[in-house]
Amino acid sequence: MTGVYSLLPENGTGLLGVPHGTEYLAAGGYAPLADDLLDRIDAARLRGRGGAGFPAAVKLRAVRDATGPRVVVANGEEGEPGSVKDRWLLRHRPHTVLDGLRLAAALTDAERGYVYVSDPAAEQAVRRALGEHGPGLPVDVVRTEHTYVAGEESAVVRRIDGGPALPTAKPPRPFESGVGGAPTLVANVETLARIALLHSRPDAADAYLVTLAGGGGGTALVEAPAGTLLKVLADLCGHGRSEAVLLGGMFGRLYGEGWRDLTLDHDGLRDAGAALGCGALHFLGPEDCPVAVAVEAASYLGAQSARQCGVCVSGTGAMAKALAAAARGEGDADTLPQLRRWSSRLPGRGACALLDAAARVVATLLDRFPDVLDAHRSPGCAACARPAPDDGRRFTVPLP
Ligand code: SF4
Known part of the structure; x- marks a missing residue:
């Protein structure tokens, strides 16, 4: 079964049931800001949907309480090859995202907005939607390249400011100093769409x-x-x-x-x-080996390293190489202890979380599949015998 599905009992309480195109306008989209929207976001315990899961209301308040002109960004750069939701939303529900951006701007007193995207079809849909209805503040669409780290929030700011889409060291975080030095809310597009949904439907589904x-x-x-x-x-x-x-x-x-x-x-x-x-x-699936999956994930992350931090370049590469050797049954007595040391000591040492991601995949493999790794002490695993591509092919999902 392949496609787009809703498991919600009531159509309309979820994002897939929101009217799209100009029907969004006819159904009352872009309504004046409800006084209690921030309370609703709090009550819904809405978390950011880009990956980190940070509470949305806390992030909104941090930008609102900063001083100086503020900026809001709809982050639609979906670097994870196994995710399609953000591009799908931008292509098929652009008004919901833009309405969420408008509401986030109203909640933070922001004067300017951006939609940040790499998918050409998503960019086209957003531009069309902006032509159908302006969200009430100046909004620019910024095109970026499609890489794993281009959607990281400091990379978003750097690209919008005219630089490369590469992460920078933190602090400062964008809510302190973001686009042009202004306090900036960088919000995932699903987060913004859920804010718009909560605004129009206080009974929106969790x-x-x-x-x-x-x-x-x-x-x-x-x-x-x-x-x-x-x-x-x-x-x-x-x-x-x-x-x-x-x-x-x-x-x-x-x-x-x-x-x-x-x-x-x-x-x-x-x-x-x-x-x-x-x-x-x-x-x-039954034909897959968790060791092979971890090797491919670590290889892909190593290839996607922005190569700015020495520890990331050497760390992701070393973990991928050692893991691949273990998968082929070519590790020595120190391979597994070394992998364990790296997976616990490297997190937090890069400018972004890519290095942490590689370490986490390795750590969960070691912790949760110890017997599987033991079984790879001698060659023989058919899944691991296949060469591991570093282009994310195994994980790439086509847009439905
Ligand atoms: S941790 Fe890696 S991916 Fe992140 S900024 Fe440093 S080199 Fe680039």
Whole structure:
């Protein structure tokens, strides 16, 4: 089963049920700001949907309470190859995103907005929507290149300011000093669309857009209510026989035994040692090996390193190389202890979280699949014998 699906009981309480095109305007879109919108965002416990899961209301207040002219950015650069939700929203629900950007600007007293995007079809849809209805503040569309780190918030600011789409050291964070030095809200486009939905429907569902893919099953973009069991999502597209899942894309974690009982919920997943990230779920089918998946993820992340921080260049490369050697049964007695040392010591040492992501994939492989790694002490795993591409091919999901 491949396509776009809603698991919400009531059409209209989720993003997939929002009217699109000029029907959005006819249905009352872009209504005057409701006084209690920030309270609604608080009450809904809305978290950022770009990956980090930071509370949206806290981020809005941080920019609102800063001094000087402020800026808001709709971040539609979806670097994770296993996620399609942001590009889909920009292509098919641009008014909802622009309405969310307008509301975020009103909540933060921002004077200027940007839509940041690399997908040409998404850019076209946004420009068309801006022509149909201006969101009430100057909005520029900024095109960027499509890389894994181009959507990182400091890279977004740097690119909008005319530089390369590469992360910078923090602090300062964009809410302190962002575009042109102004306090800047960089918000994921799904986050903004959910703000617009909460504005028009105080009864909006607590729901997530997730991208499902992986070995042996179909691919789908699904809107599912919070609390949905992962096994329900897996069954939807024929992944029920999977033995593991890479949850949260390559910024996420490998999860083996017990994955079926995990539920879509930021806090619950965190308590279970998992994370939703950008909502990309890559299931590992019966033919897949978690070691091979980790090798490919680490190789891809190593190839996507912006090569600005020495520790990232050497660290991601070293982990990918050592993991690949272990997968081929060519590791020595120090390979696994060395991987464990790197996975615990390298996080937090790069300017962005790419290095952390590579370390996390390695750490969850070591922690959750120790027997599988032991089984690779001698060659023989067919999945690992195939050369690992570093272009993210395994994880890339086509837009439905
Ligand atoms: S940690 Fe890696 S990807 Fe991030 S800025 Fe440094 S070199 Fe670039």
